[in-house]
Amino acid sequence: MTTHETPEDLGLLSTTRRALNHRLARAQSESRVPSLVAGVARDGEVIWEGALSALEGVGVDGDTQYRIGSISKTFTAVLVMRLRDEGLLELTDPLEKHLPGTGAGQATVADLLSHTGGLAAEAPGEWWERSPGTLRPELADVLGEEPHRHPVGRVHHYSNPGYTLLGALVEEVRGEPWEKVLRAEVLEPLGLTRTSYGPQEPYARGWAVHPWADALLPEPAHDLGRMAPAGQLWSTTRDLLRFAAFLIQGDDRVLSAASVREMRTPAAPSLPGAQESAYGLGTQVLSVGGTTLTGHMGSLPGFLAALLAREDEGLAAVVLANTTSGLLTGSLAAELIGIVAEAEPSMPRLWRPMAEADPRVLELAGAWYWGVTPYGLHCGADGGVELRPLKGAGRAARFVSAGDGSWRGLDGYFLGETLRPVRDTEGAVTHLDLGSFVFTREPYAPDSVVPGGVDTKGWRAAGELG
Structure with a gap:
């Protein structure tokens, strides 16, 4: 042999x-x-x-x-x-x-x-x-x-x-x-x-x-x-x-x-x-x-x-x-x-900061809520963004810029779907639209644009129910 x-x-x-x-x-x-x-x-x-x-x-x-x-x-x-x-x-x-x-x-x-x-x-x-x-x-x-x-x-x-x-x-x-x-x-x-x-x-x-x-x-x-x-x-x-x-x-x-x-x-x-x-x-x-x-x-x-x-x-x-x-x-x-x-696992890639910090991208970073489910949106050094649930399993996905202010899903449930920041008349982001799913900065805030609307009385304690 x-x-x-x-x-x-x-x-x-x-x-x-x-x-x-x-x-x-x-x-x-x-x-x-x-x-x-x-x-x-x-x-x-x-x-x-x-x-x-x-x-x-x-x-x-x-x-x-x-x-x-x-x-x-x-x-x-x-x-x-x-x-x-x-x-x-x-x-x-x-x-x-x-x-x-x-x-x-x-x-x-x-x-x-x-x-x-x-x-x-x-x-x-x-x-x-x-x-x-x-x-x-x-x-x-x-x-x-x-x-x-x-x-x-x-x-x-x-x-x-x-x-x-x-x-x-x-x-x-x-x-x-x-x-x-x-x-x-x-x-x-x-x-x-x-x-x-x-x-x-x-x-x-x-x-x-x-x-x-x-x-x-x-x-x-x-x-x-x-x-x-x-x-x-x-x-x-x-x-x-x-x-x-x-x-x-x-x-x-x-x-x-x-x-x-x-x-x-x-x-x-x-x-x-x-x-x-x-x-x-x-x-x-x-x-x-x-x-x-x-x-x-x-x-x-x-x-x-x-x-x-x-x-x-x-x-x-x-x-x-x-x-x-x-x-x-x-x-x-x-x-x-x-x-x-x-x-001999591969060495993690060296973390590097962004070459250029775009304010219109950075303002998307942080916590968002799909209903009451908390998500985190991270802006990467490669110019892409990643949306992941902060607790438990959920519909995580990476996105790449489409060049017009929107983002295209690269994987997961949102593969191929469009993530679109929605802005008010002053240019401020009010919410994210992801394939008709609405992500807001607060969970079911009364003034949020949430499909089906939000109860006008808002959140309440047990003694206030009824």
């Missing part, structure tokens, strides 16, 4: 490195994986890499390609979001508007991105993951005569054909093959030189491991053809860690930070009734131990993959293996992130 350690590992404590190496070794041994590579990055910089190979004479490292399966979907989703940002389509557009005649045209672009289009999970006919794409040359071969399993927009149902349609949408709008568009618009700008349509040496071969014997069987690695946007790509831990950083921070050459945040925002539960798993626009969103992880898992015969990121710690982990089954790559990636976050 060979191992691999890089100079970047020196950025971690020796105890943390040992914990990561031990967890990787235990996963390889217990799951009987022919080879296993993993990496952790913080703020886009690789801080640890691990690699194990059980095959004599076959070394692997962070530059070895593995097939990444459905992580390809996230790349396809980035291309679709670029089309949206360029004004070439809207997420609310029905597919029929841009790609007519598929039989699945009632589903919107957003439905397909979030797997709520009601489409079948798999293509009809022979198992597409273990058969050549030449068996499905047309979209009709991917969708079949009855493409739907559920009403459009009613339920989350993971669909590989849905992402085939999104790849075809990209080709229709761009007038170029999906692979060519991906390379020009995502891979090259982000410097993902080891992510490709087909395998490029050095790359791992895919294996199945016998369930009851320590024996191997080679798995086929077909060109998926039309299904490529759902699972074709090959990549490395180093490339995928760079991609993970992009999915958190954005890159204006590809997608803005706001657009990748939109991709990470839950759009549908991953399973009906699931509370700890959701799906955004091309990304999986997981709640693990009270923290949120985003990314995607992938699998194809002979390969398993996971890419997960934790935004609050600036951490990302990638796990790649060349085995058909047996290893829970998503759980392993989450554990690797957890090891680093617990042993």
